Amino acid sequence: MSAALPRWQALWLIGWERRREGEEPQPDPPEQLAHWRKEGADAEQRVLLRAQARLGERAGQLAPALRRARWALGAVCALIALAGGAGVFTLLGPGERPVNVIWTWLALLGPHLVMLALWLAGLSMGGGAPWSGRSLAALGQRIPGLVPDRAAIEALWDGLRQSGAGRWALSVLSHLLWLSALAGALLGLLLALSLRRYGFTWETTILPAAWFESLVMTLAWLPGLVGLPQPDAGLVAASGEGPVASDLARRSWSFWLVGGLVVYGILPRLVALIVCRWRLQRAVQRLQLPWQQPYYAVLQRRLAPRSTRLGVVDADSVGDSVEQWVMGGVGAGAAVIGLDVPADWPWPPVPGTSRDHGRCESREQRAAALQALTDQPAERLLVVVEAAQSPDRGTLRFIGELAGHCRALALLLAGPDRDRRRDLWRDAAGRRGLDGAVLFVDAEPAARWLSGGAS
Known part of the structure; x- marks a missing residue:
């Protein structure tokens, strides 16, 4: 991945595109x-370079969006x-009326403890809710300028x-918001107890007093x-009257409320926040592109073709290195393609071919055919060439690239000189690492061979 971007942001860019x-x-x-292909060291880097090129100026919007999101989160925490x-x-x-300590304790900590228990129970339920990503996208779009577009935040959630x-990210956000609320409540409680005089009591109508004393x-x-x-047992009993x-007594009850808010509220949330932050970092480190998905599988074949140069096998008379090409490991169906085929040669040479990529005479036509085979490799590929032309390096190199997008490759020589030039093409293909290709001079056996890969 790009050294200028953290890995998770690079994957975010790819997911956005x-x-x-x-x-x-x-x-x-x-x-x-x-x-x-030249600039990317591996398939992931190549996909990133493609995403950055296609997004253009929008690719540079992620860093400002993250800064805006941090400021927005800070503002929300301050308001809470x-x-x-x-x-x-x-x-x-x-301070005109006594403060019911049990009711106050429950009001301060009850909602927090209920939500904390629900969060702990939710950990056993797997990933986040399926609507979470859509909810975040809708929330982000309601704040002008917060995120680049809906696709960006949905890609982040994906x-x-x-x-x-996902669940650890939502947990970190939840604990941070609850910590803000509890910290604000603690400051408010300390300020109120410092500036006002309160009397404390507990009350009940039907419950035994001993129950409240034990609870406190x-x-x-x-x-x-x-x-x-x-508060000690005597103060607790006296406060019931x-x-x-x-x-x-006032200080004892005050510290009872403050201590409960800190020990049962702030500390559990702080511990949960630290644990979730640690789990989030570990999960982010495991992020990978889902190559098994059709979109990424096509990109992998397009940007990292299976035909590859394995090194110099031999040198030819003009000193050019010879490439060893390998057949692709995936593919389905039968396909046919023509390279500079004579105009009088019937086309297609094999009737009923499932995928006909036509005659390729220009560079653009070759690129289009190669792209089609990259997106949808073939099980068997028949390449029709004019026997009279010389098996030059450019033609054999292109055939080698085609070999990376099929499981089996065959050459069909076209034209009146095909019998005489068969050995020339076979030797040239062998020197170029295409010795695994089958060579035909007649359309009928080529049709039988191709029918073995028909869909």
Whole structure:
């Protein structure tokens, strides 16, 4: 991948272009394909170069979009923290009436504990909900200028789900928002307790008093371990009759509320945030392009063809290196293609061929035929050539490229000189690494051979 981009952003770019194109990649100019093959060290880098070229200026919008998203997230966290602090002031009131400590504790921590329990239960349910990506896309589009377009954020979600990172990303976001609310509530609680005088009590009509006394002492155990002063059994019992008018009682109940918010609220969320952030990083490191999907399989064949140069096998009379070509490992159906076939030669030479790529005389026609075979390799490919022409390096190189997109290759010589020039073509093909190709001089045996790969 590009050294200038983190790996996950590079894969995001590729997924963005895949979303824009749809199920099948659009055709690319031959010169660009050659450039990407030369510049890309592997298939992933070549696909990235293609995505960057096709996206153009839009490829540079990801970094600004990420900055805007961070600022937006920071603003949302700040608003949630302010709301949490304001909610505490509303909950405690102006101090004219006693504060019910049990009701206040439940109001501060009840929703958080319920949602935390639901999140823990949801971990066993696999990846994120299928509507999460659509919801994020709709939310992003409602904020002008936040994301480049809908396809970009949907591509991000597709990539996160592919490695299981989606649920950890949503978990990090959820814990961060809850931490903002709890931190705001803590600051609001400390500010309210510092500026106002409250009396604390607990009340019940039908429940036994001993139950409340046990509940308060149980909840006070963990905060007491970290050194926060907590109400003793006598103060708890006395507060059931009404607020105890002493500074020690007020401080004890205040720290009971503060300790509960810190120990049962902020600390669990902080631990969960750290764990989810760690799991998210590990999942992002496992991100890979899904080569098994048809879109990426076509790109892999197009940008990393199976025909390859294995090295110098021998040298010819003009000093040019000889390439060894290998047949492709995948393909289906039978196909036929003509290279500079004589005008008087009947076409197609084999009637009923499932895929006819026609006569290729120009460079553009050859590139189009090669592109078609790249997108849909053949099981058997019959290449018709004029026997009278010389088996030059350019023609044999192109036939070698075709060999990478079929399981079996055959040459059919056309023209009156085909019997006399059979050995010349066979020797030239063998020297060029195409010795695995079958050579025909008559259309009838070529038709029988080709019918073995008919769809």
